[in-house]
Amino acid sequence: MSQNELLLNHMKRGKRITRLIAMYEYKVQNITARITDLRSFGWNVKTSKKRDANNAMYAEYYLGKPHRVAQS
Numbered sequence: 001m002s003q004n005e006l007l008l009n010h011m012k013r014g015k016r017i018t019r020l021i022a023m024y025e026y027k028v029q030n031i032t033a034r035i036t037d038l039r040s041f042g043w044n045v046k047t048s049k050k051r052d053a054n055n056a057m058y059a060e061y062y063l064g065k066p067h068r069v070a071q072s
Contacts, residue, residue, distance in 0.1 A: 003028045004037050011045070012067070016060040035061055044069045 001009075006026045010017050022028040038045050044064040051057055 003034050004041075007031070007034050007061075008038060008043065011061065011063045016048070016062040018058055018060050020058075031061070042068050042070075 003026065007017060007022060007028065010021075010026070017031070019031050022031040022034070028034055035045050035047075044067055045061055046064040048060045048062065049057055050060055
């Protein structure tokens with residue numbers, strides 16, 4: 001299974017994914033590139049900015065509704 005498929009399946013289950021989850025669970029080093037790929041394939045991947053306990057920012061990615069968007 002490709003990295004794109006792994007991340008997409010994770011989000012299809014209603015879960016959000018972060019850089020750390022992608023690295024440790026799926027061995028994806030560059031989540032930004034994979035998210036860009038998914039968006040280019042028509043998936044409606046949304047980004048939510050969060051702060052951790054140390055006030056450092058990180059991004060959570062999830063599928064918006066509808067999951068697929070019309071491509072131009």
